[in-house]
Amino acid sequence: MVAKAYSPSICPGIPRLGKCPRGWSTRTFEQILRVVERPAAIEDDTEYQLVNAKRSRGGIVPREKLKGREIKTKDQYIVRGGDFLIANRQIIHGACGIVPPALDGALVSGEYTVLHANDGLSLQWFTAFTHTPYFQLTCFHSSIGVDVEKMVFKLDWWLKHDLHVPPLNEQEKIAEILSTWDAAIVGTRALIDASARRKISLMQQLVTGRRRLPSFRSSGGKASKKGRSPEGWRSHMIGELGEVVAGGTPDTNDQAFWDGNVPWATPTDITRLTSPFIASTERRITPLGLKASAATLLPHNSLIVCTRATVGDCAVNTVPMTTNQGFKNLIVSSTKADVLFLYYWVSANKHALMRLAAGSTFLEVPKSSFEAIAIDCPPLPEQHAIAAVLTTADEEINCLKAKCAALERQKKGLMQKLLTGEVRVSV
Numbered sequence: 001m002v003a004k005a006y007s008p009s010i011c012p013g014i015p016r017l018g019k020c021p022r023g024w025s026t027r028t029f030e031q032i033l034r035v036v037e038r039p040a041a042i043e044d045d046t047e048y049q050l051v052n053a054k055r056s057r058g059g060i061v062p063r064e065k066l067k068g069r070e071i072k073t074k075d076q077y078i079v080r081g082g083d084f085l086i087a088n089r090q091i092i093h094g095a096c097g098i099v100p101p102a103l104d105g106a107l108v109s110g111e112y113t114v115l116h117a118n119d120g121l122s123l124q125w126f127t128a129f130t131h132t133p134y135f136q137l138t139c140f141h142s143s144i145g146v147d148v149e150k151m152v153f154k155l156d157w158w159l160k161h162d163l164h165v166p167p168l169n170e171q172e173k174i175a176e177i178l179s180t181w182d183a184a185i186v187g188t189r190a191l192i193d194a195s196a197r198r199k200i201s202l203m204q205q206l207v208t209g210r211r212r213l214p215s216f217r218s219s220g221g222k223a224s225k226k227g228r229s230p231e232g233w234r235s236h237m238i239g240e241l242g243e244v245v246a247g248g249t250p251d252t253n254d255q256a257f258w259d260g261n262v263p264w265a266t267p268t269d270i271t272r273l274t275s276p277f278i279a280s281t282e283r284r285i286t287p288l289g290l291k292a293s294a295a296t297l298l299p300h301n302s303l304i305v306c307t308r309a310t311v312g313d314c315a316v317n318t319v320p321m322t323t324n325q326g327f328k329n330l331i332v333s334s335t336k337a338d339v340l341f342l343y344y345w346v347s348a349n350k351h352a353l354m355r356l357a358a359g360s361t362f363l364e365v366p367k368s369s370f371e372a373i374a375i376d377c378p379p380l381p382e383q384h385a386i387a388a389v390l391t392t393a394d395e396e397i398n399c400l401k402a403k404c405a406a407l408e409r410q411k412k413g414l415m416q417k418l419l420t421g422e423v424r425v426s427v
Contacts, residue, residue, distance in 0.1 A: 006148060007093070007148065009055050009056050009092075009093040009094055010092050010093060010136075010140065010148060011133050011136035011137055011140060012137075012140050013137050013140065013141075014137065014141055015134055015137035015138045015141055015161065016134075016137075017134065017162050017163065017164065018164075018420065020164045020421075021164060021166070021420070021421025021424070022421075023166070023167065023170075024164045024165060024166045024167070024421055025164070025165055026162050026163070026164055026165075027162065027163060027165050028159065028160055028161060028162055028163075029138075029158060029159045029160070029161055029163065030159035030160065031118070032117065032118050032120070032121040032126070032163075032165060033084070033115045033116065033117060033118060033121070033126075033159075034115065034116050034118055035113060035114065035115060035155070036083065036114045036115065036116050037077055037114065038077055038078040038079075038080075038114070039076075039077060039078075040076040040077060040078050040107055042068040042071060042074050042076055043068045044067065044068045044069040045067065045068065045069075046067070046068050047065050047066070047067055047068075048065065048066055048067075048068065048071065048076075048106070048107050049062060049063075049065050049103065049105070049106040049107065050062070050063040050064060050065070050066060050071075050106060050107055050108070051063055051079065051085075051099070051103050051106045051107070051108055052087075053085055053086070053087040053090065053095040053096055053097060053112070054095060054097075055090060055093040055094055055095050056093065056094045057094045057096060057097060057127075057130055057131055058094075058095075058097070059097045059098075059100075060085050060097045060098065060099050060100060060103060062102075062103060062106070071107075073109050073110075075109060075110045076107040076108065076109055076110075077107065077108055077109070077110065077112070077114060078105060078106075078107060079099045079103065079104075079105075079106050079107070079108055079112075079114055080099065080104050080105070081099055081100060081101035081102075081103065081104035082098065082099065082101075082123070083098070083099040083114050083115065083116065084096070084097070084098055084099075084114070084115040084116070084117070084123055084126065084127070085097060085098075085099055085108065085112055085113070085114060085115075086112065086113040086115065086153070087111065087112055088111050088112060088113055088152070088153040088155070089111055089150070089151070089152070089153065091139045091143070091153050092136075092139050092140050092143050092148065092151055092153070094130070094136065094139075096130055097127065097130075098123055098124075098127055113153075113155055120165075120168050121165070121168070121171070122168060122171040122172050122175055124171075124172075124175035124179070125166075125171035125172070125174055125175045127175075128174065128175060128178050128415060128418075128419060129163070129419050131412075131415055131419075132415070132416065132419050132420070134163070135163075138158060138161040138163075139153070139158065141157075141161075142154050142155075142157040142158035142161070164420075164421065166421065167427075169427045170424075170425060170427050173425045173426075173427050174418045174419065174425055177414075177418065177425065178411065178414070178415060178418070181407060181410070181411040181414065182411070184407055185404060185407050185408060185411065188400060188403055188404040188407060189404060191400050192397060192400045192401055192404060195393070195396060195397050195400060196397055198393070199390070199393040199394065199397060200348075202389070202390065202393065203344050203347065203348050203390055203393075204348045206344075206386045206389065206390065207341070207344050207345045207348050207349075207386065208230075208348070208376070209229070209230025209233055209376060209378065210230075212230070213382070213385050213386065213389065215385065216378070216382050216385070229376050230376065230378065232378060232379060232382075233376045233377060233378045233379075234376070234377060235374050235375070235376050235377075236336070236337075236374070236375055236377055237371060237372050237373065237374055237375075238330060238342075238370060238371055238372070238373045238375060239370075239371030239372065240336070241330065241332060241333060241336045241337040241342065241375070241377075242303075242330045242331045242332040242333045242336070242337070243330070243331045244328055244329070244330055244331075244367060244370060244371050245296040245298070245328075245329050245331060246294065246296070246325060246327065246328060246329070246367060247265075247294070247295050247296070247322060247323030247324045247325050247326065247327045247329065248293035248294030248295035248296075248322075248324065248325055249293060249295070249324045249325060250285055250289035250290070250292050250293040250295070251289075251292065251293075254289075254292075256286065256288055256289070257285055257286055257288060257289025257292060257293075258283070258284075258285055258286065258289060259284060259286070260284050260285050260286030260287065260288075260289060261284060261286070261287075262284055262285045262286065262287060262289070262290050262297065262320075262321065262322060263280060263281040263284055263317075263319060263320075263321035263322070264281055264283050264284055264285045264295070264321065264322050264323065264324065265278065265281045265304060265315075265317075265321055265322070265323040265324070265327070266281070266282070266283070266323070266324050266326065267306045267308070267309055267310045267313065267326050267327075268282065269281045269282055270304065270306055270310070270313045270314065270315050271306075271310055271313055273315055274398055274401065275394055275395075275398060276315060276316050276340060276343050276344075276391070276394060277315065277316055277317075277318050278304065278315040278316070278317050278318070278321070279317070279318045279319055280319075281321065285322070290322060294325065295322040295323065295324070296322060296329070297320055297321070297322050298317055298320060298321055298322060298323070298329055298331060299320055299331060300317055300318055300319055300320055301316060301317070301318075301332065301334075301339050302316070302317055302329055302330060302331050302332060302339070303316060303329065303330040303332055303339050303342050303343060303346070304316070304317055304321075304323060304327055304329050305327060305328055305329065305330070305346060305353075305370070306326055306327055307326065307327060307328045307353065307357070307364055307365035307370060308325070308326035308327075308362060308363065308364040308365075309326060309362055309363070311350065311353050311354050311357050311363060311364075311365060312346060312347070312349075312350030312351075312353045312354065313350075314343055314346045314347065315343070316339050316340060316343050326364075328365065328367055328370040330342065335380075336380075337377060337380075337383065338380060338383035338384050338386075338387050340387035340390070340391060341377070341383035341384075341386055341387045342375070343387075344386070344387065344390050345375055352373065353365055353370075353373070356369045356370070356373070
């Protein structure tokens with residue numbers, strides 16, 4: 001089986017150790033780690049916290065809490081904060097990590113291996129080392145089986161593998177450096193989450209008129225009260241704001257209809273977007289395929305709305321494109337509405353579309369129901385202003401996401417250099 005046949009969490013192949021850096025020593029895993037076993041006496045009426053090791057070195061996290069009588073496998077072991085835990089049947093996917101203090105005293109089954117560091121090893125350094133391709137290869141090479149979800153980890157094989165280990169003070173310095181990158185990544189992710197929450201709250205308030213932008217408050221526009229339209233806003237049905245058209249799919253067996261130059265959107269193209277805009281699609285059709293199907297070529301700045309399966313997901317196309325039948329699309333009249341205002345209104349009101357969805361095989365919003373959805377719209381200048389504010393919020397979130405991705409790439413590259421000795425630290 002070739003490597004690409006495996007899931008991304010697996011690094012298959014034979015581990016090959018390079019030259020030992022000057023001042024480091026070559027040891028085996030069993031020389032730097034020791035196995036610890038703390039059998040637990042399970043009592044029926046006592047509640048126990050169970051834990052789980054997440055794949056891709058995602059850490060040790062809590063599972064459910066169960067009474068002793070509810071635990072089917074009585075072969076359980078106690079873990080302590082600071083233990084290094086390996087999930088034997090998932091280690092080829094990177095399921096391992098240090099037990100956090102909050103899970104001290106939790107239980108794991110015999111499907112886990114609990115390890116402690118011997119003298120001269122920093123577990124923080126070792127945890128970073130588990131991210132290297134070499135470590136992942138040793139785990140794969142120490143596992144047997146034909147199904148990647150049922151491979152058996154042979155601990156005694158793995159413990160015999162060699163690795164290059166720096167002196168303890170260098171290990172601690174490497175761990176300290178990498179921890180600063182971790183802190184920056186965690187902090188940036190927290191900013192992304194907080195910014196996303198603020199944006200959602202702001203979007204829900206602005207598109208409903210519960211909050212008015214300062215320039216429109218000063219002109220006499222007041223925020224809406226419960227059950228009433230905002231001052232100066234008018235109610236329109238979606239069908240009044242432009243032309244609603246559906247999508248379609250050319251005959252998939254006719255090659256003359258496919259791999260052309262006309263973008264053809266599916267719900268998957270929409271759900272993977274990180275901004276309101278869509279400029280390309282995974283599949284494209286030919287002009288002949290467009291003519292032979294029920295699809296309509298949408299001009300740019302149309303509102304593309306999923307009305308089947310992922311109901312309510314939407315986007316604004318920046319190039320002419322068409323869609324499959326899982327959409328109801330609005331060719332917006334620019335004299336009646338701002339397409340981005342409508343995009344944010346739909347994003348804030350997915351629940352309204354879900355209520356309209358019906359069907360036994362899959363949920364779908366009928367065209368007539370979609371056209372009849374009522375939207376309170378402010379005058380165009382206020383629509384433009386609301387769209388600009390929310391677009392800026394989206395851009396800020398995407399900037400933070402790009403920063404986080406850059407930090408993750410930089411940490412990965414730095415980690416590889418530090419943990420192989422290619423780059424040395426001053427102790």
